[in-house]
């Protein structure tokens with residue numbers, strides 16, 4: 001968060017990166033910690049800032065999109081799971097939507113995700129954590145996601161890939 005001017009740090013929209021509230025908050029916290037430590041020891045993980053279009057239904061994304069992965073020459077695969085098959089979505093009467101994981105083929109690490117539908121803004125946070133910590137798709141598949149919650153949809157997508 002340090003600028004080229006000594007002793008001046010920057011955070012938020014002024015960076016021109018992710019012009020979002022949660023990005024601004026995290027950038028300012030990291031800037032404050034670095035100022036208190038007297039040197040830059042923490043970094044914001046700009047690869048894993050989630051964003052949501054708060055329409056009805058919602059659409060959310062994090063990490064690399066398929067287009068970005070293609071542009072970088074990354075060999076990737078995707079796996080999707082329709083929300084209409086999810087138990088919680090069925091309870092809530094949700095008929096449309098899906099969860100998609102974007103996975104680097106060789107390492108099987110989750111590099112991005114897109115969610116469209118019920119609670120997309122919530123589901124995307126788990127995918128953001130997976131991207132942030134370089135989780136493998138199997139790490140998600142092995143986690144017992146609570147039933148009946150919409151988070152099972154990520155679980156099912158990961159299981160589909162890992163089988």
Ligand SMILES: Cc1cc2nc3c(=O)[nH]c(=O)nc-3n(C[C@H](O)[C@H](O)[C@H](O)COP(=O)(O)OP(=O)(O)OC[C@H]3O[C@@H](n4cnc5c(N)ncnc54)[C@H](O)[C@@H]3O)c2cc1C
Nearest residue numbers: 011012013014015018019020021022023024025028052054
């Ligand atoms: C309509 C709208 C809806 C949004 N909805 C969302 C959303 O749902 N989710 C989300 O994540 N993000 C949303 N955003 C984006 C989010 O508000 C910004 O990313 C966030 O506020 C950036 O924080 P900031 O501290 O960098 O800037 P700001 O919040 O803009 O704060 C900058 C402050 O600096 C002050 N200032 C400017 N010039 C000077 C000066 N010369 N001297 C002193 N003070 C000055 C301003 O008055 C302001 O208070 C929305 C933005 C808008 C406009």
